[in-house]
Structures are given as structure tokens and as C-alpha cells.
Amino acid sequence: MLNKFSSSISAILDSRAEGYSLPAGLYTREDVFQADLDVFFRKHWIYVGLECDVPEAGDATVIDIGTTSLILLRDDDDEIRVVHNVCRHRGTRLLDGGPTVISKLVCPYHQWTYELSGELIHAPHMGTDFDKSCHNLKPVHFRSIGGLIYVCLSETPPADIAHLERVMEERLAPYDIRNTRVAHQTDVIETGNWKLTMENNRECYHCAANHPELCVSFIDLDFGFDPATLSEEDRAEAEEHQRLYVKRIAAWEADGHLSSPVEQLAGHETNFRTQRLIIAGAGESQTPDATAASTKLLGTMTRKDLGDTHLWGHNAWNHFMGDHAVTAMVIPLSANRTLVRTKWLVHKDAVEGVDYDLEKLTNVWVATTDQDAELVGRSQLGVEDPAYEPGPYSRFTEGQLDDFATWYVERMRAHGY
Structure with a gap:
């Protein structure tokens, strides 16, 4: 039987109208935040990092998701592993946050010691009858998809991650993300609910007015438009752009570069979308x-003319281009605070100041992320206002938001809310 909080959440879910934004409580309430963490960040696959975050044996980094702490590492056999950052003795955190280099995982409390495989090899003063093999570190379900690390904290992860894997291993192969390095990273705390962060990323309705840097290379027409409101000249331009897309995708795919959109949204457990987008201007x-x-x-x-292969998930967005890639991970911190961690990837042998200029590499998405953080903060203030009521999505430019909200409600229902 559903508890009081779940029943209350269920009533809010019931009130969501198709084609409209979510009710306020789904963005603001603490019980909803805890449910979101459980459903979307423990029971679904989430993107948490990259193989190139740990390029050498002994490299490790910690990722915190709510009260769960994970260690992503590369073991002595050069294999990627993900384990819980919890000593099997009395639960002490093994590693502090961020990247580090280790030869063994040693608990700072009582010096229980683990191989990088997670095997317990030293537990002092536990007696001769103590079976170390029963106390190895707990592994985490993970997939490396084209060098992107996805984890699921559930004992029964959604099986449809296999479709994402099939699609993206092939599409990401030419970029060889496993052999890149992180040239730059930013952590931005947005003062908004994680769903507002994701909704903001799912549309470009706001781009022309808010993202001058991004709009040099991004084409907002790709995200829809209302033909009835365009001038004759603008409508002709939009129609020509659509014809160009058909032509460009056909040419790209004829040359072996997969480009057509692939979606797995409402009606599925694992949420993703990918497509090769045209880059504006110099292209x-x-x-x-x-x-x-x-x-x-x-x-x-x-x-350099193969556009931008984008990949969306329910806690991430990624852009893969000929010269570099940008990946962004979203982790909820509270009902109204969200971490957006962005990484810029270059070829592992690229040298800053020789092969690339860091300012040029990072300028667009540093500016865009800061601009989005301000917009998400304004949105959070709005949904917290008693005057807020769900508003209609534009069927021309915000269809992806409606899909996301529908998927969100479906998944909450599937897990008992």
C-alpha cells in the first residue's frame, strides 16, 4: 500500500495535463525530491562520467548521488570498475570527493585494504576464522558506451539500455571518446529543480533571446517553429533549411556517417535521443x-564538416564534433539545487596552446551554461510562487518537453507513485 507521501505525490501526478508543464509540487516538494532520487537516479541508468576520467591504472574519481557515493576507477588490468565508496567493515567512506591516484583502496579508519578490483585483502585483527571473500567492496552495475559511463544502482537495471548501447557504440566509434582527455571541467550549481534544468536543455525556444554565443553555431530552427507566425521571407528560409537537412543527412549517411534521429522516450524505461545536427556559419x-x-x-x-552528433538522456546532454566533444552531467542536490558538471574533451595527444586554444574551446558552453543557470533560477522562483499554474507547451518548439514530462509521470507510476 502506498504511504502518505506516495499518495500525495500520486495526486499531484494525476493533476498533470497533457501538453502542459508539471504541477508546482513536482518541482518544489522535499518528498518529491526524495522520490525523484530513488526512481530516476537509483532505479534508472544515469550518465556519471567517462573512461578518460581515469586514463591510467590506479586513477580513481568519486561521484556522489544523494547519499550514495561511487568510485569510478581503472584497475591494475586496465579495466574500468565502479564500486560503492563504502568500507565493508563499518561503512566508512574510503575516498574523498574528486580525482585521485591509488595503488590500493585503504580505509582510513581501520586500514581494511582492498585491491582495485574491490577484493578485500587485509582486515587486521579479525581472527583466523574471518572470511575476507565475503566482504569485498560492492560492485555497481555499469556500462561503458562509446567511452561514456552509465551506472544503475538498482539490483535489476532496465534492460533497454541495450538499444542505447547498440545505437551509440556505432555512432561514437569515429570519435574514439575512450582515447580523449578532459581539457577543462566546470561545476555549476543551478538554483532550480533538476527537471527544470533538463527542460531548459530540451528546447531552443529561448535560444535566440538568451544565447548569442551558442547561436553562432546552433540553428534554432532545428528545434521547431510556428510557420503561421513567420514572414514570407522567414518561412521560405525555414523551408529551405528543412530541405537542406534532408539533403545533408542523406549525403552524410551515404558516406557512412549515421545521422538520422533515433529516439527512445515515452513508453520506455531508458530515455535518450540522438541525431547529427548541422552546425551554422563555418559549420x-x-x-x-x-x-x-x-x-x-x-x-x-x-x-570538420560532419556537424554535431548530439545525445540526450534524462540526466545528461552531449555534443560530439570533429575536433572536440562537450559532455554535461546533471545531479540533483536538493529540491531547488542542481549540479551541472560540464567537460570539454580533446584528442588525448592534443596539446593546449599548440593544437588548441582553451578559451576558444570552452567559450560557447561556459557562457551558455551560465546563462542557463540564471534562467533555471528564474524558473524555480516562478514555480515556487503561489501564482504559478502549469502553462501550455508550444506544440511547435516544446514537443520534447511534453515528451519528457509524459515520460517522467510514466516512470513515477511504474515505481508505485
């Missing part, structure tokens, strides 16, 4: 002048 990269930021291209890429 090479998401930089201040839309030209490549790095002369050393990723992986086996030999062309």
Missing part, C-alpha cells in the same frame, strides 16, 4: 566563430 564546431577549436581531430575523424 565546423561550437566555438565563437564556428570553426574548429583543435587542429588535432578526434579519433579517426578526417573531416
